[in-house]
Amino acid sequence: MEALVTSFILIFTSEMGDKSQFMSMAFATLFKVRTVLTSIFIAALINNGIAVIFGSYITEYIPIFYIKFLAALLFLFFGITTLLEKETKQEKIKNSKYGPVATIISTYVLSEFGDKTQLAAIALTVSYNSPFYILIGTTLGIFLADVLGIIVGIYFNKRIPSKYLKYLSSFIFIAFGLSTLYKLFS
Numbered sequence: 001m002e003a004l005v006t007s008f009i010l011i012f013t014s015e016m017g018d019k020s021q022f023m024s025m026a027f028a029t030l031f032k033v034r035t036v037l038t039s040i041f042i043a044a045l046i047n048n049g050i051a052v053i054f055g056s057y058i059t060e061y062i063p064i065f066y067i068k069f070l071a072a073l074l075f076l077f078f079g080i081t082t083l084l085e086k087e088t089k090q091e092k093i094k095n096s097k098y099g100p101v102a103t104i105i106s107t108y109v110l111s112e113f114g115d116k117t118q119l120a121a122i123a124l125t126v127s128y129n130s131p132f133y134i135l136i137g138t139t140l141g142i143f144l145a146d147v148l149g150i151i152v153g154i155y156f157n158k159r160i161p162s163k164y165l166k167y168l169s170s171f172i173f174i175a176f177g178l179s180t181l182y183k184l185f186s
Contacts, residue, residue, distance in 0.1 A: 003130035007137030010124070011117050015145030019176070020112055022168070024146040025153020031100040033150060037143075039104035044142040045135075046109050051118045052135045055125025065184060070114055072180035079174035083167070116176065117142060 015021060020040075027036040098106070112118060121138040125131055 001133070003124065003128035004133035004137040006128070007121070007124045007134045008141045010120060011138045011141030012145050014117055014120065015142055016148075018115075018117065018145070020108070020115070020117075020142060020146055021149030022153075023108060023111065024149040027104050028150040028153050031104070033154075035100050036104060036150060037147065039101050040108060040146050041139070041143050042101075043105045043108035043112070044139045044146075046105070047112050047115075047118055048121050048135050048138040048142070050113075051121035051138070052125050052131045055122035055134075056131050069181075069184060072177045072184065076174060076177035079170045079177060083170035083174075116180070 024036065024040055027040070117138065121134060124134045124138070128134060
């Protein structure tokens with residue numbers, strides 16, 4: 001039970017202001033809230049399931065340093081590409097031919113792969129050796145943080161121009177990338 005509570009608290013608090021919250025906010029402005037919530041829950045379950053499996057087995061073969069290094073590079077890549085995009089991600093997502101559920105799940109899973117919370121879920125799995133409780137705690141932590149993000153997003157979407165959200169999103173990606181690199185090499 002300690003693994004569940006610890007993983008929930010750690011992930012919930014670390015998701016506050018994370019890119020997944022901003023993504024959830026953006027999705028909520030494009031699609032029905034119920035669709036977004038269902039899709040994000042499934043995506044969080046997939047991401048955390050991968051992390052738990054990864055934490056249970058793969059860290060025996062690949063040092064966590066390399067996983068974090070790859071995650072930092074992905075953060076920087078996402079930040080720079082978001083900043084340079086002419087068409088916003090929101091427009092691409094809304095016009096996707098795969099429908100809202102598949103679009104949200106795939107976008108969420110790919111963008112969160114290697115994220116700090118996924119890395120934290122791996123570390124928690126290694127530390128506690130309770131994969132089931134870590135999966136439940138991390139998934140609920142992410143989901144509830146994103147629910148708060150959706151509520152805030154709906155409120156602020158009417159008040160903040162999308163170009164500022166794009167700059168903010170880019171800054172956050174780049175900041176996470178640089179912060180991860182700093183922690184790795186300091």
